[in-house]
Every structure is written in structure tokens, then in C-alpha cells.
Amino acid sequence: MFLKRLECSACGREHEWSRLQNLCGTCNKPLFAIVDLAAVSRTLTRETLLAREKSLWRYREVLPLPLDVEPTSLGEGGTPLLRARKFADDIDLWIKDESLNPTQSFKARGMSVAVSMAKYLGATKLAVPSAGNAGGALAAYAARAGVEAHVFMPSDTPRANVVECRELGAHVTLIDGLITDCAAEIARRKANEGWFDMSTLKEPYRVEGKKTLGYELAEQLNWQHRKSPRARDLRSELPDVILYPAGGGTGLIGMWKAFDEMETLGWIGKKRPRMFAVQAAGCAPIVRAFEAGEKSAAEIPDAHTIASGLRVPKAIGDFLILKILRESNGGAIAVDDEEMISVSREVGASEGLFICPEGAACFAALKLLRLAGKIASGERVVVFNTGSGIKYLEAYDRG
Numbered sequence: 001m002f003l004k005r006l007e008c009s010a011c012g013r014e015h016e017w018s019r020l021q022n023l024c025g026t027c028n029k030p031l032f033a034i035v036d037l038a039a040v041s042r043t044l045t046r047e048t049l050l051a052r053e054k055s056l057w058r059y060r061e062v063l064p065l066p067l068d069v070e071p072t073s074l075g076e077g078g079t080p081l082l083r084a085r086k087f088a089d090d091i092d093l094w095i096k097d098e099s100l101n102p103t104q105s106f107k108a109r110g111m112s113v114a115v116s117m118a119k120y121l122g123a124t125k126l127a128v129p130s131a132g133n134a135g136g137a138l139a140a141y142a143a144r145a146g147v148e149a150h151v152f153m154p155s156d157t158p159r160a161n162v163v164e165c166r167e168l169g170a171h172v173t174l175i176d177g178l179i180t181d182c183a184a185e186i187a188r189r190k191a192n193e194g195w196f197d198m199s200t201l202k203e204p205y206r207v208e209g210k211k212t213l214g215y216e217l218a219e220q221l222n223w224q225h226r227k228s229p230r231a232r233d234l235r236s237e238l239p240d241v242i243l244y245p246a247g248g249g250t251g252l253i254g255m256w257k258a259f260d261e262m263e264t265l266g267w268i269g270k271k272r273p274r275m276f277a278v279q280a281a282g283c284a285p286i287v288r289a290f291e292a293g294e295k296s297a298a299e300i301p302d303a304h305t306i307a308s309g310l311r312v313p314k315a316i317g318d319f320l321i322l323k324i325l326r327e328s329n330g331g332a333i334a335v336d337d338e339e340m341i342s343v344s345r346e347v348g349a350s351e352g353l354f355i356c357p358e359g360a361a362c363f364a365a366l367k368l369l370r371l372a373g374k375i376a377s378g379e380r381v382v383v384f385n386t387g388s389g390i391k392y393l394e395a396y397d398r399g
């Protein structure tokens, strides 16, 4: 295995990977997996990837889990990167369609890797606070791994997520409150119950699964380049702009980590996309903090939005998200719920995709950023559709 150690993303303190870990023992901030990239590069090359399986485990060397241990997998990752047809206007627009993952959202990526590691390190009861999709993904991978899943969701979570978790055999608790209240309930009970806490960024490996979004983007765009008559070299060209619907921000943080790893591996150059965090107007802590020039984000008191995945009033990785937005010369932007609903139908009718409200927020943000002159014509933009619209019938069904 190529995992060397865990390192605190804030204070740098090293931690052992070989036992179950949550946050940094010194400062209570997220831990990152540090991979031995020099060793990785001996077996993982862009050429060897061509012959590998489609799932995210194709990047096995940069993921945790000893090579002789079978991952808990349902075929996650390897989702299509589709060129937008009509919505694109005069930009080079691509849609990363994550609704094709197991349990119909990108949460499958993080949970496949995190459940694999938790099981390997001896956990038997996994608990997660969830806006909906993470719960469904945990329920599925826990079932597959033969361990217990305990899912805590706000009582107004979309019905599909709740039913899905139950059908997958999870223990479901609905809480009259927000995801932060669900997290507090787990924190209060976990020691007594023997639960391992799988909250976003409170264990080190969901972000490792999510980082494969970055690897896939580079790989998929590279293929486009090689086919193109203008292709000059084998270096993959990352997009100019990425629009990501940020709740806890795991995907954004994971992709940024992947870009650095790929640069070390010599697969990409120094160029980075301008990263934009898209949030809902009723819950936009990152947008507020970004605009105020803050390094961390204050909790939003009355968080509300139909985009349940974006109803995250306080993110433990806020300081990491804000740093990435600034370093990449990107930004943060908020979108109204009505705008999400109407743009969803526009995307559905023009591109053939029934997108989730979180994905719709990114398309709405794209329009706003174009109007504001923050994305120029001809630029290559990737928008994330992080899940399926099918899970949000209450929000979309207007008769």
C-alpha cells in the first residue's frame, strides 16, 4: 500500500493510519491521507490506466487500503463527462454526471473508500449525519461490507433518501433539526454505542474517494485532447473553471488534493481551474465568508433550501474551502431555490438530464457568472451534477 501517514490539514501533526481515526488529536481539524507518490508512479501511469476497470478503484495506488484487501465496491465512479449541447451558449461546457453512481449520487465515491477502510480497520457500526444522499450511500456500502449503518437525517429530508436507507437495511433516525443537530446527536451517543463517526471530513477517507473526481476529469479531458487535431502533448488540460455545489465541500477539497498529486506525478502542469463554490441563498455560509474576506465561516442560523445537500449551516472544512477558492482565483456564489427549479427544467429539456437541485444551482450560477463577466466566451467550464433529480420529487413536482 502507498498510504504513508495521516496529516492534520491545519496544524500538520502526523497521525497513524493503521487505527481508526477521526479528527486531529491536537486541534480537532480534518486529517488528510499522505500517499507515497514516488512509489505510486512505478506502477500507476496514464498508460496503465487504459487497461483498467472503469470504477474509481482504477486509481488503486493513490487510494488507501492494502492491495491484497478487496474494496467494498458497487461499481462507483467512471461517470460520463458530457459535452453540453444547447445550454452551452458560447463557452466550452461539460457536465460531469454523477447521478450514474450507485445510489444515484457522488456520495458513493467517498463511502466506497471510507467504508472499505473502516471495515479493514475493524469498525463494525458506522454512523453518519446526512442531508440525504450520504446516508443512502453509507447504507448501501455498509450492507455490502456486512457492517451496521446508523443514519441520522433531518426530518424534512427528501422522502426517497429516507426510504432508500431503510430498504438498504440501515437504522434510520429522523431529527427535528438540521444536519448539525444530527451530527451533535451522533457525537453525544457514539462512545456508548460503539459507532465509528463517518461524518464529512471527520474521518480521513471520504475525501480520498471524492478526489477521484479530479483524476477522472483530467483523464477524460486528456482523451478528448488526444482525439483532437489540436492536441499538442500528452499532458492533460484541466478546465478553466469548475462549478461545484458545496455543502461540506468534500469534493472540492478532494479535487484540489488530486490536482496537487497529479502535478507531483507529472501528469498535469501548474495550471489549476478557477474553483467556484455554489451554495443556496438560504444557506450560504461560504459565500458570506468569502465576500467578507474571512478565513472561516460563521454558522447560518435558519438554513433553508430545497437543495438538501446544500443545507449545511457550518462546515468543518470551511477554512480549506475558502483557501482553495482564493488560491485558485475562483469564488463563491449563491442561487435562489426558484432559480434552481426553473434551470433544472431548462437543462432537462435541452440536455436530456434530470438533474438534482444542487446540480441545478451550478447551472444557475453559470448564468450569473457569465452575466458578471467572470467567465469569458470560449472558456472550458465543468459543471457538476452531483445527483439525480429522481430523489427530489417533492421539490420538483409542481403538478
Ligand SMILES: Cc1ncc(COP(=O)(O)O)c(C=O)c1O
Pocket (backbone or CB within 6 Å): 105, 107, 131, 132, 133, 134, 200, 245, 246, 247, 248, 249, 250, 251, 252, 308, 309, 310, 356, 358, 359, 386, 387
Ligand atoms: C446531491 C448533492 N450535491 C452536493 C452535496 C454537497 O456535497 P459536499 O458536502 O461534498 O460539499 C450533497 C451533500 O449532501 C449532495 O447530496
Ligand SMILES: [Zn+2]
Pocket (backbone or CB within 6 Å): 008, 009, 010, 011, 012, 013, 024, 025, 026, 027, 028, 029
Ligand atoms: Zn491539527
